[in-house]
Structures are given as C-alpha cells and as structure tokens.
Amino acid sequence: MDFTLGEDRQALVDVLSRSLRERYSIARRRAAAKETPGHDRETWGQLAEIGAIGALFDEARGGFGGSPFDVVAVFETLGNALVGEPVLATLMAGSVLPTNVLEAVIAGETIPTIALYEPQSRYDWTDVQTRATTDGDGWRLNGAKAVVSFGEAADLLVVSARTEDGTFGLFVVPAKTEGVEIRGYATNDGQRAADIRLIDVAAPGDARIGGEQEAARAVALGTLAVCAESVGIMTWLKDTTLEYLRTRVQFGAPIGRNQALQHRMAEVLIEIEQSRSAVINAAAAFDGDTLARDTALAAAKYSIGTNATRVAEESIQLHGGIGMTAELELSHYAKRAIMIDHDLGDADHHLSRYIALTAAA
Amino acid sequence: MDLAYTPEEEAFRAEVRTFLAEELPARLSDKVRGGRNLSKADIQEWQSILSRKGWLAPHWPAEYGGAGWSVTQKFIYEQESALAHTPPVIPFGLNMLAPVLIKYGSEEQKAHWLPRMLRGDDWWCQGYSEPGAGSDLASVRTVAVRDGDHYIVNGQKTWTTMGQHANMIFCLVRTDNSGSRQQGISFLLVDMTAPGVEVRPIITLDGDHEVNEIFFTDVRVPAENLLGEEGRGWTYAKYLLTYERTSMAGLGQSRAALGWLKQIAQKEKANGVPLARDPLFAARLARVEIALANLQTTTMRVVAAAAAGGAPGAESSMLKIRGTEIRQEISSLTRRAIGPYAQPFLPEALEDGHNEEPVGPDYAAPITPTYLNLRKLTIFGGSNEIQKNIITKAILDL
Ligand SMILES: Cc1cc2nc3c(=O)[nH]c(=O)nc-3n(C[C@H](O)[C@H](O)[C@H](O)COP(=O)(O)OP(=O)(O)OC[C@H]3O[C@@H](n4cnc5c(N)ncnc54)[C@H](O)[C@@H]3O)c2cc1C
Numbered sequence: 001m002d003f004t005l006g007e008d009r010q011a012l013v014d015v016l017s018r019s020l021r022e023r024y025s026i027a028r029r030r031a032a033a034k035e036t037p038g039h040d041r042e043t044w045g046q047l048a049e050i051g052a053i054g055a056l057f058d059e060a061r062g063g064f065g066g067s068p069f070d071v072v073a074v075f076e077t078l079g080n081a082l083v084g085e086p087v088l089a090t091l092m093a094g095s096v097l098p099t100n101v102l103e104a105v106i107a108g109e110t111i112p113t114i115a116l117y118e119p120q121s122r123y124d125w126t127d128v129q130t131r132a133t134t135d136g137d138g139w140r141l142n143g144a145k146a147v148v149s150f151g152e153a154a155d156l157l158v159v160s161a162r163t164e165d166g167t168f169g170l171f172v173v174p175a176k177t178e179g180v181e182i183r184g185y186a187t188n189d190g191q192r193a194a195d196i197r198l199i200d201v202a203a204p205g206d207a208r209i210g211g212e213q214e215a216a217r218a219v220a221l222g223t224l225a226v227c228a229e230s231v232g233i234m235t236w237l238k239d240t241t242l243e244y245l246r247t248r249v250q251f252g253a254p255i256g257r258n259q260a261l262q263h264r265m266a267e268v269l270i271e272i273e274q275s276r277s278a279v280i281n282a283a284a285a286f287d288g289d290t291l292a293r294d295t296a297l298a299a300a301k302y303s304i305g306t307n308a309t310r311v312a313e314e315s316i317q318l319h320g321g322i323g324m325t326a327e328l329e330l331s332h333y334a335k336r337a338i339m340i341d342h343d344l345g346d347a348d349h350h351l352s353r354y355i356a357l358t359a360a361a
Numbered sequence: 362m363d364l365a366y367t368p369e370e371e372a373f374r375a376e377v378r379t380f381l382a383e384e385l386p387a388r389l390s391d392k393v394r395g396g397r398n399l400s401k402a403d404i405q406e407w408q409s410i411l412s413r414k415g416w417l418a419p420h421w422p423a424e425y426g427g428a429g430w431s432v433t434q435k436f437i438y439e440q441e442s443a444l445a446h447t448p449p450v451i452p453f454g455l456n457m458l459a460p461v462l463i464k465y466g467s468e469e470q471k472a473h474w475l476p477r478m479l480r481g482d483d484w485w486c487q488g489y490s491e492p493g494a495g496s497d498l499a500s501v502r503t504v505a506v507r508d509g510d511h512y513i514v515n516g517q518k519t520w521t522t523m524g525q526h527a528n529m530i531f532c533l534v535r536t537d538n539s540g541s542r543q544q545g546i547s548f549l550l551v552d553m554t555a556p557g558v559e560v561r562p563i564i565t566l567d568g569d570h571e572v573n574e575i576f577f578t579d580v581r582v583p584a585e586n587l588l589g590e591e592g593r594g595w596t597y598a599k600y601l602l603t604y605e606r607t608s609m610a611g612l613g614q615s616r617a618a619l620g621w622l623k624q625i626a627q628k629e630k631a632n633g634v635p636l637a638r639d640p641l642f643a644a645r646l647a648r649v650e651i652a653l654a655n656l657q658t659t660t661m662r663v664v665a666a667a668a669a670g671g672a673p674g675a676e677s678s679m680l681k682i683r684g685t686e687i688r689q690e691i692s693s694l695t696r697r698a699i700g701p702y703a704q705p706f707l708p709e710a711l712e713d714g715h716n717e718e719p720v721g722p723d724y725a726a727p728i729t730p731t732y733l734n735l736r737k738l739t740i741f742g743g744s745n746e747i748q749k750n751i752i753t754k755a756i757l758d759l
Pocket of ligand 1: 317322
C-alpha cells in the first residue's frame with residue numbers, strides 16, 4: 001500500500017502551494033468577489049502557468065494529469081490556500097468540452113462554467129426544465145439556471161437542457177450570445193455566482209456536446225474536487241485553531257490547557273482524518289464501475305458535509321469573539337467549509353443517495 | 362403536578378396577545394420575521410410603544426416604574442412577544458444595568474438614570490470585555506484613576522454590542538492593582554460623548570456591523586458616576602451577569618424561528634416532495650422540536666422555582682447552553698432547507714426600500730447571514746464552555 005502522492009504530483013503540489021503562499025491572499029480574494037468578473041485574473045494566469053489547470057486533464061486532451069488523484073491533490077492545495085478562482089467550474093465544464101476548445105482553457109485564455117441546476121431542482125441535476133428545440137440545423141435554448149459558480153467570469157457556458165423528445169443534453173454556448181441574461185452576485189463564502197436566463201438563445205447544431213453520462217461524470221468529478229478542497233480547508237482550520245489554543249491566554253494559562261478543549265480538538269482531528277479517508281475511497285473507486293464510483297462519492301460528500309460544518313463551527317467557537325470577525329482569515333475558511341455543503345448536494349442529499357445506491361446493489 | 366397556567370395567568374396572556382395584536386406595527390414584525398435589518402429608529406419606536414403602555418421594564422419594582430410582574434408573567438410576556446415577532450428591547454440598560462442600580466445604586470443615581478431609561482433618553486451598552494479579558498473577565502486592564510471629583514479613564518473595551526448607537530456605557534475598570542484581581546475592579550458609568558472616547562466598528566463574519574471596539578484616552582468621568590463602592594465592581598458585575606443569562610435561553614425566539622422553518626420546509630421541495638416530508642429532513646426537524654419542548658418545560662421548572670423565591674443560579678447556565686444550541690440548530694436547518702439558495706450573499710436585500718426581484722425564494726436572503734451571526738450565541742454572555750464549568754462546580758460539585 002502507498003498513500004503518498006508520488007513524485008510528480010508532489011512536485012506540482014509544492015510549486016502550487018509555494019506560489020499561492022507568496023502571491024495569493026484573502027485580501028485579494030475579497031477584493032475580487034466585490035465585483036465582476038469575480039476572480040483575480042492575474043492569479044488565474046499564474047494557476048494556468050504553473051500547470052494547476054493542465055493537471056486536471058489527461059494527455060489525450062492536452063493536459064498532463066487528469067487522474068482522480070491529480071484532481072484531489074490540486075484541490076486540496078487550493079482549499080488550503082482558500083483560492084477563490086473558477087477552478088471547479090473549469091474542471092467540470094472542461095471535462096465535457098471538445099479537445100480543441102479545452103486547449104485555450106488549459107492555457108488560461110478561456111474560462112468555462114457549467115450550469116446544471118435550476119431554481120426548482122435543488123440538488124437533483126436530472127430535474128431539468130430548460131428546453132432545447134431544433135431550429136433548422138441548430139438549437140434554441142429556453143430556461144433558467146440557478147447559482148452558477150462564477151457565471152459572470154465565464155466565456156463559455158455549458159448548460160443542460162431537454163430536447164423535444166425529453167432527452168437530456170449538454171450544450172455549449174458563448175456567454176456573450178444574445179438572449180443570455182446573467183445576474184451575478186457575491187456568495188456567502190466570498191466568491192461569486194450567478195442566476196442565468198436563456199431566452200431563445202440560438203446555438204449551432206454541434207453545440208450539443210454530451211448527454212446524461214457526461215453530465216454524471218462532470219458532477220462526479222466536481223464532487224470529488226470539492227471534497228478534496230474541503231479537506232484542505234479543514235486542515236487549515238485545525239492548524240490555525242491549534243495555534244490559537246496554544247497562544248490565547250485566559251485565567252493565566254493558554255486556553256489549550258483545558259482538557260475540555262483538548263478533547264474537542266482531538267475530535268476535530270479524527271473528523272478530518274475520516275474525511276480524508278472518504279476522499280481517498282472516492283478517488284480510488286472513481287474509474288471503476290459507476291455504481292461503485294457513485295456510492296463512494298455519496299459517502300465522501302456526506303462525510304464532508306457533516307464533518308466540515310462541525311470543524312468550521314468548532315473553529316469559530318474555540319476562537320471565541322475573534323472567531324466571529326470578518327477581519328480574521330479564519331471566518332472566511334469557515335464560511336467556505338460550510339458553503340461546500342450547498343455545492344453539488346448536501347449531506348442529506350448524499351446520505352439518501354447512498355441509501356438508494358446501496359439498496360439497489 | 363399541574364403544567365397548565367392558572368386562569369389568572371391565562372387572562373394575562375390574553376391581555377398580552379391583545380396588546381400585541383393592536384399595537385405592534387406590522388412593518389416591524391414583518392422585518393423581524395423576515396430577518397431584515399432593524400434600524401435604531403425601529404427599535405426606539407417599539408420601545409416607546411412599550412413605554413407608553415408601562416411595559417418597557419416589566420420586571421422592575423412598581424415604585425421605579427416597573428409593572429411589578431411575577432416571574433411567570435414575565436415569562437409569558439417574553440414568549441408571546443417573541444412569537445409575535447416584536448423587535449428586541451435593548452437589554453443593556455433596562456435588563457442588566459437597572460437591577461444593579463436598583464440594588465446597589467445611590468438614591469441620586471436611581472432618580473437620575475431609571476426614568477431616563479423609561480423615556481428612552483439613553484442608549485446603554487455594556488463595557489465588560491477587553492482584548493485580554495474575555496472569559497477571564499477579572500483580568501480587565503482599563504484603568505480609572507481618581508483625580509479630585511473625577512476619574513480619568515484609559516484603556517480599551519471590545520465586542521461592544523450596538524455601541525455605535527449608544528451614548529452611555531457601563532464599564533468594569535481597574536482602580537487598584539494591589540490586592541486580588543477581583544478586588545481592584547470598580548463599576549463606572551461613562552458618557553460616550555465625552556472627549557477621549559472613540560468607537561470603531563468590528564464587522565462580523567456575516568457582514569454586519571453589530572459590535573465595536575471602544576478606546577478611552579484620558580476620559581474624565583464625574584466621580585458620582587461610580588456605582589456603589591470603589592473596588593466592589595466585581596460583585597455588581599456578577600449580579601448583573603445572572604440577569605444577563607436568565608433570558609439567554611431564547612425559548613420564545615426559538616419557537617418563532619421553528620415555526621418559520623416549518624413554513625419554509627413546506628414550500629421547499631426535495632425530489633418533488635415538500636422537505637417537511639423528506640425522511641432525513643423530517644427527522645432533523647423532529648429532533649430539534651422535541652429538544653425545544655423539553656427545554657420549555659425545563660425552563661418553566663426553573664421559572665417556577667424562581668417564582669417560589671429561589672434565585673436563578675447555575676440553573677440559568679443549563680438553560681443558556683441548551684437554549685443556544687437549539688437556536689443554532691434551527692438556524693442551521695433553515696440554511697439547509699433552502700438548498701443552493703443558501704449561497705447568494707445579498708446584504709442589500711436586508712435593508713429598507715429594497716424592491717429588486719429576489720434571487721431564489723423571497724425568504725432566502727437573510728438565512729445564511731442569520732445562521733452565521735447566531736454562532737455568537739454560544740460565545741457571548743459567558744461562553745457555553747464557561748457555563749459548563751459553572752455547572753460542574755455549582756451543581757455537580759466536581
Ligand atoms: C457578537 C458578540 C457580542 C458581544 N457583546 C458584548 C457586549 O456588548 N459587551 C461585552 O462586554 N462583551 C460582549 N461580547 C464579548 C463576549 O462576552 C466574549 O466574547 C466572551 O466572554 C468570550 O471571550 P473571548 O471572546 O475573549 O474568548 P476567550 O475567553 O478567549 O475564549 C476562547 C475559547 O476558549 C474557551 N475557554 C476559555 N476559558 C476556558 C476555560 N476555563 N475552560 C474551558 N474553555 C475555556 C471559550 O469557551 C472559547 O471557546 C460579545 C461577543 C460577541 C461575539
């Protein structure tokens with residue numbers, strides 16, 4: 001057994017985390033989230049240059065990684081630095097984009113996003129009311145998409161829609177197309193998202209780039225990625241809170257001397273290690289049969305949804321009043337950790353999915 | 362045993378309900394229910410309605426302008442107010458300082474400050490905490506040095522709730538360093554409009570401005586603003602804290618919030634079914650509802666004991682711990698209930714005069730900020746860990 005990252009992956013992680021440490025900051029992230037496009041173009045350029053985007057895709061598609069463990073390594077590192085860039089959107093959308101388009105994405109020149117969820121769909125991406133009707137050789141798209149990650153930053157939108165016969169399809173549309181209405185806003189975890197309306201949007205015949213299977217794989221990849229991001233965030237929260245317990249003095253001693261708090265930190269540590277194992281399970285099952293993949297992913301996202309919220313809440317609590325402030329980096333990490341539960345299905349959603357999947361087996 | 366209210370208490374409850382139905386402006390209760398931001402004027406408007414009715418300080422003895430209610434009446438009143446979504450009454454003067462003044466203040470101090478509270482002339486805030494004195498309150502370092510008929514105050518307070526609206530602050534200050542840490546503390550009433558007082562905002566993680574830092578540089582405070590005796594501030598502070606904690610269970614607020622959550626859980630759908638009927642969500646909802654019912658009876662048992670003459674002591678710690686946990690759980694479930702629409706952050710939607718089309722359901726915008734803001738409940742007023750320390754010592758004798 002070998003739970004190490006391997007040389008190449010470790011090298012990428014080292015370069016990426018060093019670069020983020022040196023050049024990236026919460027201040028930058030906050031400034032970017034205040035307005036469109038909602039991310040820091042310079043950071044995006046650097047991520048592309050270092051190869052963080054290329055590492056998400058395999059060689060056949062112009063990248064140099066693309067394995068589930070590559071995705072995990074990159075996202076854990078991004079989480080640990082609390083990067084607020086459209087990497088998740090790029091991973092998911094990129095997984096279905098044609099190779100010739102992906103080239104510009106990997107180079108950092110084009111940013112795509114994926115819009116699967118709708119105002120009524122909650123976390124069920126197969127609940128699609130957006131319509132794709134044939135129009136000559138092409139398509140007309142009509143519908144609404146909800147809380148699209150980095151909707152304003154994207155040059156390309158990958159949207160789901162059902163065709164006249166009810167078939168699920170993925171369509172790619174340039175964001176600047178007439179009839180695409182994007183309403184952007186900040187999110188509670190200091191990033192940006194958008195609600196999007198498609199009003200009679202014209203798309204050529206080859207705009208259809210995938211179906212239900214491709215969407216399922218994109219969601220699976222995204223789920224794996226946010227789980228790994230969360231592990232990186234939780235690790236940061238734990239390290240920072242430990243440091244605080246060692247230094248904050250009350251009643252003449254560091255608060256970490258209180259056994260009541262020591263045991264709480266021990267629990268936090270266990271939750272994080274359990275989460276890490278859940279992510280490893282999901283990555284290991286990823287390329288096997290889809291039932292095994294989806295079961296392991298449901299288990300991972302359930303574990304993350306439950307544990308990350310707990311770790312975040314504990315970190316705030318153990319910091320006392322200071323943990324409640326926007327000025328402290330901690331609160332931003334905590335908010336992202338909690339909001340990940342609302343990305344791609346929360347703990348309840350994945351628990352019921354797990355029950356359904358294992359009952360079928 | 363008889364868990365029902367007496368006919369007199371029921372009659373009282375009906376009277377409270379009628380008053381709220383007639384006098385509580387719908388504009389205000391809508392804001393409170395919807396979690397939108399209340400302005401200083403909103404809070405003052407409700408306080409003056411209560412003042413006219415003689416219900417602003419119901420727990421004060423009648424001789425000072427209180428309603429002279431029993432503990433049970435006060436409990437009923439708090440429940441009904443919360444369920445009707447009244448704005449909060451700012452507790453620092455009316456509920457915290459007043460009992461201390463009444464018990465330890467001079468006749469002049471009572472005659473001066475209490476009527477001003479009832480008229481709403483002063484907005485009080487609480488200056489206990491400092492950067493180095495949180496849970497360990499006795500380590501306050503803000504100093505007050507006697508200079509003729511004044512004290513000169515220097516130091517810093519922090520986490521001062523709504524200090525940006527206040528003109529008066531009651532402070533724990535150090536007047537002596539020689540004895541035990543508790544001995545050298547005095548209780549001072551400071552005019553915040555005096556030269557040398559500076560208020561700086563602290564923005565909390567939900568994006569709101571609710572707390573402040575307050576800096577004192579050579580602030581001159583008339584010696585008659587010393588409450589009680591010099592060096593006995595710790596005694597007064599502890600007395601005040603028991604008043605702070607008895608109302609912190611937030612039972613009424615939890616009941617109101619749970620009612621709201623249940624309405625939302627009917628509207629939100631998971632897999633085509635209302636969330637209230639989703640087995641996992643329904644289980645979470647049921648658990649917190651049961652916990653709340655249990656807490657309600659526990660609270661009433663403590664109330665009944667207090668009504669029979671016992672002072673609320675360490676029991677109030679029990680209520681604070683469980684009450685705040687329940688309220689946090691309800692706010693956390695409400696956040697879960699709205700699914701992906703827990704993510705958009707739209708602070709402008711919480712302000713007056715906002716009339717843009719909502720993002721997602723029209724009740725969504727305040728929900729995550731409220732969840733984040735309510736993390737404070739287990740931290741302030743003596744953190745829940747400190748309350749557990751109190752219980753282990755005072756009740757469990759460990
Ligand atoms: C929103 C908000 C509003 C507030 N409003 C006011 C106000 O108006 N006026 C005012 O004076 N103060 C106010 N406070 C301050 C509040 O009372 C303090 O935050 C609280 O007492 C905790 O102190 P601290 O923040 O310094 O945390 P610390 O005392 O540093 O505690 C950090 C952590 O260590 C734990 N801990 C500390 N000591 C022990 C121990 N012995 N055993 C076990 N665990 C321990 C705590 O429980 C906490 O989890 C407010 C705080 C907040 C967050």
